[in-house]
Amino acid sequence: QVRLVESGGGLVQVGGSLRLSCTASESTFRIDTMAWYRQAPGKQRELVAEIFSGGNTNYASAAKGRFTISRDNAKNTVYLQLNSLRSEDTAVYYCNALVVWTHYWGQGTQVTVSS
Secondary structure: OOOEEEEOOEEEEOOOOEEEEEEEOOOHHHOOEEEEEEEOOOOOOEEEEEEEOOOOEEEOOOOOOOEEEEEEHHHOEEEEEEOOOOHHHOEEEEEEEEEOOEEEEOOOEEEEEEO
């Protein structure tokens, strides 16, 4: 069982920045892929960005050029830097870890972008 704890969400104005953190209960060296998803009210959960064990990354089109995912295996932590935030980025952001064939989820952190 992998426990994930997110932090860093909050209220920010359009154009602002936030950094989300997700700390895992075990070494991220053992985690194949770590990712950030988000879910806005009335919408399905969607992938924002993912980072693979080798360091390669993949971004949703809405995130490219504005968001950056990174991982610090020494701290068992993955980060999501959110820049140039828009009102449509408002959502609950969830951390996800894929270990072998099992997905684990954090409890989510709210990001609200106000205009």
